Amino acid sequence: MVDNLIHLIEIIIGTILVGAFGILFGLLTKGIDRKLAAHMQWRIGPPIIQPFRDVKKLFCKENIVPRNAVTWLYNSAPIICLASTIAVLLYIPLGSIPPVLGGYGDVILILYLLTIPSLAMVAGGFASGSPFATVGAQREMVLMMSYEFPLATTVIALGWKISTLHPGSVAFSLSTFARYPVWNIMGPFGIIGAAILLVVMLLVTTGEITKVPFDIAEAETEIAEGLFVEYSGKNLGLFYLADAVKTVVMASLIVALFFPYNLSTYLASHISLPTIAWQTVDFLFYLFKIEIVIFFAMTFIRVSVARFKVDQVVRVYWGYLTLAALIALLLIALDVLL
């Protein structure tokens, strides 16, 4: 009983710490992304701490509720969006630091929980009582339904491979993915399959965090920020924070699935350091991996291509990426059979 209570207190403290980490590092990541994008376009760009200033400014602005809005839903959507986004981060390891809810949810749960922030955004868009926001909300729904299929195929393909090699293990637990890293368990066909799945996952991430070319729900030049068109002040600030955390969540998920390596595993036998020092090294290495993933899933893509149309997004996800994921699944199956 006392042990359970102590564990619950640990979970509560961990939740608050991870929440603070997600928000602060998410904002910093947004700053790095904007700086890198600016340099790639031969601009100087804003300072890295600009997102912090943006949020501070938004919280000083008036919080306008439109005349036709459903007030309670309009105001609660950003709160639910931020809370549900941070909740997903609690299931994903941060370097060698185990997740706060590590033993209490698997990767399939993460896939389901990822839909809640999008649904909160959709609810907020519909509650705005604006035609632009409604169109944005409808587009967000289409986007969400589009990337679910390739995302699920990716996770199932990797989990299935692990379950065939290690029948006793809990295949969809992220700790199992960390114990049997994808690249270590694949044969030649499997490696090709996993590489395809990694590309699919990077492109799913771009859609999940609604960035170019999949930012159809916001699309400033077409529908004037879409589902956020009526949002201002602290409500918009909270959506901004949720977007920052979601970027960290998606990058962390890719790291956990494809690159769960820690430096301590390989170097601890050569260099003698206290456990806390190795945890710090692993944590910094994890942050580095996150930045690399975000560069390829967000910055590089968004400065390279233009926005897709709505039907093109569906065709890309349901057509090309699902096909690619299924081919990868076949390659991994071939790897198991041969």
Next chain:
Amino acid sequence: MNPLGNFTTPSGFWNPILWLLVFLILLLLAYLIWKRGEESYKRGTMQTDPFLSGYGPESKEAIHVRAGNIYWGFTRALKGYYSFLRKIHTGIINDYVGWYIGILALMLLLYLLWGGS
């Protein structure tokens, strides 16, 4: 019931009670952040009019986007599939019964070939 116990399946697990607990904590955290922001705005002024990108003021009904548009992206992208489905839906009962009997016969055949043990 132990609140720290998981629901398990052969390949996965989750604990809804703990998720609910942390979600409530995070809702409180997000609300506290939200509460720190500016509360006021000018009620009943033009500030609260919906953004219509320069079009004249319209009634609520006139600017409403119908939910029927929600799947436009899907129906457009998967046009071939949907037009095939639409062709099947002729509205003639004989066709529907024909499909029903045909599928039933196919399933029986599959059952006879591979079903049972």
